[in-house]
Amino acid sequence: MTYAGTQRQRSEERRVSPVFWVLLAVLGTSSWAVWTGYGENARFGVFLFVVSGWVVSLCLHEYAHARTALHGGDLTVGAKGYLTLNPLKYANTLLSVILPVVFVILGGIGLPGGAVFIERHRISGRWKHSLISAAGPLVNLALAVALLLPIGAGWLDSAPPTFVVALAFLAMLQVTATVLNLIPVPGFDGYGIIEPWLSLKARRAVEPFAPFGMLALFALLWQTPLGDWFWKLVYRVMELLDVSPSLAAIGYHAFRFWEG
Template sequence: MRPSPVFLGILALTVAGGVMAAFGDVSSILLRDRDPLLIAGVVIFVAAGWVASLSLHEFGHAMVAYRGGDYSVAHKGYLTLDVRKYTDPVLSIVLPLVFLIIGGIPLPGGAVWINRGALRSRGTSSWVSLAGPLSNLAVGAALALVVALVPMSGGLVAAMSYLALLQVVTFILNILPIPGLDGWGAIEPYLPPQARAFGAQIRPWAPIILFAILWFFKPANAALWDGAYSIFDALGGNRFGASAGASLFRFWD
């Protein structure tokens, strides 16, 4: 259950990005020629921080499963926070980061394989599914709280606020009761066999259809972000900082 060197390295990269953002020229945010150090810092902080949050998300699933009776997660390395144990490098890291950079929509990334039959109850199985999204919400709340309480440079405010907002978006997406997402996993133990069988059939395609809708149907995309900002505001998030962070992260836009 010790954090792996890979996870510690990702945290170190996140910190390095934060230092770069902190020393970047914040006055250039509204200018056409923005400070390269500021842009690089925000990009590194958000991208590396998002990968770190992916590890925490999957660790949340695994830890609750372990405490709920599935001890196989320890042998699979899921309790080490090593992102390599949860992911396919292209499908789980590269592709989601591309979507994040292009459209700002954080796709669900990795996955842990849980032996649901070893879990003690249906309630435990539901909490295993909920633990991942709740970890994203906790990370978002922690980042928003740090921004609100700790004096820091504008560049770091932008980077942390935008990453906090992305955590909230990730929470909302994962909590939806759609096959293939954690929200479905939370209710699946209580569904009749026919519904579970139907969910298993459409599981590979349902998330793809969801993201196609979010990508091409503007009202759905707007509803997602409106909901995210409502939760973000409730957490005390800095809207101006999140907007500046999004602008810097997609610096070419």
């Protein structure tokens, strides 16, 4: 392939997907609808706003993993479509998009995705491997701060209350995703951060349990005091930015438009 052909191919691999533009359009339209109170059912607008915003954040989370891997040495992420921000290009759409949305609907919790396939053997250096895993949750943290700051700073005091609570709920999802992702359990980015620093013996000992790490953690969150500690930490992060968790709770109620 010629140099010009290679450059053209790289440009196409990194072109933002129309699917992502549609997601942004839904996010923009629904945010306008919530702000103005347009439509007979304002709570349905909150639902669309939160779901579209959450899926956009999932795309950015996975893009961060892929982009960091690209600079780390895995040049195959472009050909796989990971740099286009298209959620349908992920190795497992169920784990990265559908299941996280279901968890938001059922429990108001931001389940982390994690289905971009990084060819780790192409990347050398433990720091690079750790940074690739950390890139996703760092995006969620940045989004959480960006969403919470205007509320906590009082910049939205004159904004429509429905918009504020919807934004608070979306921000809380980013906080939960950040906290969950940083837990060092197999299946989460937190384990990916520390894994390069573990001995080969330790990694092999953990490997048989890796497929069950996520299920085990969520069972603990729902059935043990670990769940209370988790939510206390999430609420504490919100309070550090002067945002009351009660706003997110009201936003979650508005999000569930099918309830009375």
